[in-house]
Amino acid sequence: MRTDKKNVQVIEFIAVGSELLSSSFLETNSLFLAEKLEQIGLNLTFKTVVSDRWAELQQVIRTARERSQIIFLSGGLGPTEDDRTKEVLARVLRRRLIFKPELLERIKKRFASRGLVMPASNKKQAYLVEGAETLENPNGTAPGQWLETGGKIFVLLPGPPPEFKPMVENLVLPRLENLSQKKVIKAFFKITGVGESWVEDRLKEIYQLLPPYLELTILASPGDIQVILSLKIESPNQEAKRVEELEKIKAEISRLLGDKIYAFEPKTLEQVVAEKLIKLKKTIATAESCSGGFLAHRLTNIPGSSNYFKLGLVTYSNEAKIKLLGVPKTLIDLKGAVSAEVARAMASGLLKRAKVDLAVAITGIAGPGGGSQKKPVGLVYLALASSNEIKVEKCHFLGTREQIKFQATQKALDMVRLKLLKLEHNSGAIKRKAS
């Protein structure tokens, strides 16, 4: 590598394509690239989106060459006239485009393998900027290019994410790893059942303990919080000691947040619940009013869900609650459909009907209409019935109709998770006793 390691600082990503400047398209390649770069301790410094017009693209490449050391260009490698990324780059660098017969052969073969003849326009894709190496594209006709010149690296990649992503992962990252001695190790904590301020408050003391090479980030959305610890390692000889430090902080966070943590990796709550249900061989059924089937939908989004999910009822009307779940009509008349008593009756009725290990019921007011001063929008009762107990919880969620539906299902899943934890713990205790 001719590029000096100490100079690897400024990395720029340029997305080429007029459509990426419109309101209909969101450029996401840069997020994937940023994630992969972070893993090897590198960060993007500039991100630019530019149309495929010659003058503007030329201006952007010139600016990037002046201010950045590694320049990624994504898009504009196709066969049409509007695809001119490599043409403009060649002009800026005052280099020629070189025809590569072996690339042409590969493109022709790709068409032939589908029983097609290569259109003449695709010949354009067999040219590289003088001095560039080919980065093979297993998922498309546009090859990528890697060009080192004047202390700069230009990396040309196709725009479609299914082509861009594997090329970054398999071809670009290994080359950059050679440039970077740095590395980042991440630890994840997924949390539910508490608010962002609760988490912040709990982690206050941790913040003060953090060494400069450890970063703590909290990402919060209603009903779901993610805490990410990022450990920076600047050279291999630091690694062992710093990882030890990371483990200490991880243990401390686990202690502080306790069973509010539902996963130590970036998983969804339904994934965690599904895994536990399968592990403990437990079955589940749902009875939903205000969440309208969303809980069943989430539980059945996991492949293999028919192993644990047996029945879901969306008892939106009172009649359905009475007929299908055996909720007494007098109870609904007396307490209202949105009440602790009706939630309890729904769960216990469902448990009997569905013959499952766990029956969850949700009743509440998702809004925006239907609320009153006594029973406001966002009021939700949840009940979880099993052979030995029925647990009922009252919640008051804030947000839009969809946010309230989500938080209600999140709470229901969390009640199931905590129940399964208890079952797991008890069965462990019994086993220990027996042995």
Added chain:
Amino acid sequence: MRTDKKNVQVIEFIAVGSELLSSSFLETNSLFLAEKLEQIGLNLTFKTVVSDRWAELQQVIRTARERSQIIFLSGGLGPTEDDRTKEVLARVLRRRLIFKPELLERIKKRFASRGLVMPASNKKQAYLVEGAETLENPNGTAPGQWLETGGKIFVLLPGPPPEFKPMVENLVLPRLENLSQKKVIKAFFKITGVGESWVEDRLKEIYQLLPPYLELTILASPGDIQVILSLKIESPNQEAKRVEELEKIKAEISRLLGDKIYAFEPKTLEQVVAEKLIKLKKTIATAESCSGGFLAHRLTNIPGSSNYFKLGLVTYSNEAKIKLLGVPKTLIDLKGAVSAEVARAMASGLLKRAKVDLAVAITGIAGPGGGSQKKPVGLVYLALASSNEIKVEKCHFLGTREQIKFQATQKALDMVRLKLLKLEHNSGAIKRKAS
């Protein structure tokens, strides 16, 4: 306005914030801005994301000043030390920052209205770049700024979308409208039940008819297609004639796509179905196997859904299909749970049980497991029962588990929509006969 109208060509958007260069945050303000600009015939030429470090931000603002006429800066107007957008801009323009007592008063009042005292650090937000006008921010403490200088316009806006968006809409667009005589009128067609290539094929003849000021875009995702017609109007005296042309093309597209169009505005299919159910005073119930409650979830995402949605059953197990829907066990044994016959029996059983006008049933294989050569992943049977008929359809969807679930619910909603259209048409015919 000092800025020459003919010069309004190059518009640049700069998002300021180190977090926007990481893998965890997606910058979306630019999409909103692009959409609003498109409505008045303007387009973004460059989009840049930069960290909040002084040198880099300065470099980006300098570049923008050289190449663009209107420069939007979003973010970096907060009270912390890392917020330095206006400080850097003032340095680049060699201008001072001017303290505005009236802004300080407004910020103090904002805190006071919540019973809080303004922290000293917020005083920073009461400074404007010399010569700039205030853009009031009703949703936060950071005021925006509008600065015209040397034929350029700088627009400074806060980064949080709930503050950014209304300010663009209410304060920035009216000012830009004065600069632009142009206007864009859009027409939308939302389509389901056919593939993208079917739509493209049907619209082939239209493509050739399109005048240069009319643009046709097709956005497709599995199960849902959007066709957008954008009419450009460069001066008010063109408007009447061009709108007439748009109407002609709209009528032609409507004729070509027929009842595959479910909406002429950017609505979801469940919204359209909900509106029709309410209008015709019809009720509905769902019985889902492979879609796992997603259909019920979509139908209950619409506020007021308790008016039409009565019951949803997620009959994942065969036992539930037999007990709750009265599907004969022998039929399941003979034909399999994924079959036209079982779909039909589910819908007719549900119609009886739920006492609704329309009963929809879905049974299929969402994958990734559970498929066979005879019954592959993606095979879905759907049935719609009403008092006078049962309609059954067989589909084969491609994609991931979630995409197959979505397409199954999309097809079910579309069957309901077409049935409601028929009912609407018949009742209209009867009324016409009676009168």
